[in-house]
Amino acid sequence: MSIRSFHPPVRTLMGPGPSDVHPRILEAMARPTIGHLDPRFIDMMDEMKALLHYAFKARNELTLPVSAPGSAGMETCFVNLVEPGDTVIVCQNGVFGGRMKENVERCGGKTVLVEDEWGMPVDPNKVADALKTHPEAKIVAFVQAETSTGACSDVETITRLAHEHGCLVIVDAVTSLGGSPLEVDEWNVDAIYSGSQKCLSCTPGLSPVSFNQHSIDVIKNRKTKVQSWFLDLSLVMNYWGGGTKRAYHHTAPINALYGLHEALVLLQEEGLENAWQRHRDMHIALKAGLEAMGLRFIVPEAARLPQLNAVAIPDGADDVQVRSALLNRYGLEIGAGLGALAGRIWRIGLMGYSASPKNILLCLSALEAVLAESKASIAAGAAINAAQKVLADRGY
Numbered sequence: 001m002s003i004r005s006f007h008p009p010v011r012t013l014m015g016p017g018p019s020d021v022h023p024r025i026l027e028a029m030a031r032p033t034i035g036h037l038d039p040r041f042i043d044m045m046d047e048m049k050a051l052l053h054y055a056f057k058a059r060n061e062l063t064l065p066v067s068a069p070g071s072a073g074m075e076t077c078f079v080n081l082v083e084p085g086d087t088v089i090v091c092q093n094g095v096f097g098g099r100m101k102e103n104v105e106r107c108g109g110k111t112v113l114v115e116d117e118w119g120m121p122v123d124p125n126k127v128a129d130a131l132k133t134h135p136e137a138k139i140v141a142f143v144q145a146e147t148s149t150g151a152c153s154d155v156e157t158i159t160r161l162a163h164e165h166g167c168l169v170i171v172d173a174v175t176s177l178g179g180s181p182l183e184v185d186e187w188n189v190d191a192i193y194s195g196s197q198k199c200l201s202c203t204p205g206l207s208p209v210s211f212n213q214h215s216i217d218v219i220k221n222r223k224t225k226v227q228s229w230f231l232d233l234s235l236v237m238n239y240w241g242g243g244t245k246r247a248y249h250h251t252a253p254i255n256a257l258y259g260l261h262e263a264l265v266l267l268q269e270e271g272l273e274n275a276w277q278r279h280r281d282m283h284i285a286l287k288a289g290l291e292a293m294g295l296r297f298i299v300p301e302a303a304r305l306p307q308l309n310a311v312a313i314p315d316g317a318d319d320v321q322v323r324s325a326l327l328n329r330y331g332l333e334i335g336a337g338l339g340a341l342a343g344r345i346w347r348i349g350l351m352g353y354s355a356s357p358k359n360i361l362l363c364l365s366a367l368e369a370v371l372a373e374s375k376a377s378i379a380a381g382a383a384i385n386a387a388q389k390v391l392a393d394r395g396y
């Protein structure tokens, strides 16, 4: 055997996540491992909760990072809130709504699907209709930032509708947290989950979640045991919420948590609202460049996510060939289409540390160079100027 240490190449990550990790986060993760019940570690956990409150704009008691990726945060919300026989209205306008439906069914719940075309936001009128025809519904679940299409749905309106019918909401904020406006307390969101590797620019593997008092009461009054031992919040809380008497539940991913702590410190230094604005500014600059090249966005302008730019693959360009050339020649990763959109779109991420002028200029010039060799007809030489103009106008 002559296998040696693994040294990954340096890449620029402009796909649907993970995003580029800030060097301060990688440095934080290399600090000494200490015990997960060490008093100094517990101090760090208390800070983590305060930092997550800041990022979510929430003050909920039950706010913590689940020790697993975003999918586990999703599952945490469903297994704790859904009991066998419950009806859940699930909005599906891309890949992740489909996963929510799977979660409901695995909890023994019944799903009422509210479907919208991929690339469109969730239509609140359809949610209102489903609430009227299903008065037995207990929960409405939907994705704020659909990473598979780049569409942003209206959390405030859908939450208000759900509450008017006595339903709780479960919101997927994996790609939105830190990148798009999100007001958990102000909008009275009941249960929400996110991920560490998208607009927080941390390494993958942690999922911040937050539950308001209403959903905590629902969890406390369950008639059945939560089907997952690991994700049962009543047990997890003995560790995360135990104050000075924390009980062992599982070994926390210590160094990964150092990373998330640093990512949230970075967010606080920049200011949450400033981070939202930077994502918007970078999106507008990238959009100016892509459109100058002749590429077309698939999501209607009003519903576009700044952090996930989905553009149609131009006729004459080979999806796989273009993405391979970007990766091999320029070390640049962009995302392929998923599900119904596979082979039809590219997904260009501007998430967290990746949402920078430097990345935009690299992406536009590399894409233009690669497309110029294909049969696609694109306008050459205009993209960089168009993006630079937006950046200059906005003070970057």
Ligand SMILES: *Cc1c(COP(=O)(O)O)cnc(C)c1O
Pocket: 017, 069, 070, 071, 072, 074, 096, 143, 145, 146, 147, 148, 172, 174, 175, 195, 204, 205
């Ligand atoms: C990435 C993503 C997830 C899943 O997160 P993982 O960390 O990959 O498990 C869930 N929902 C949305 C909207 C996502 O973008």
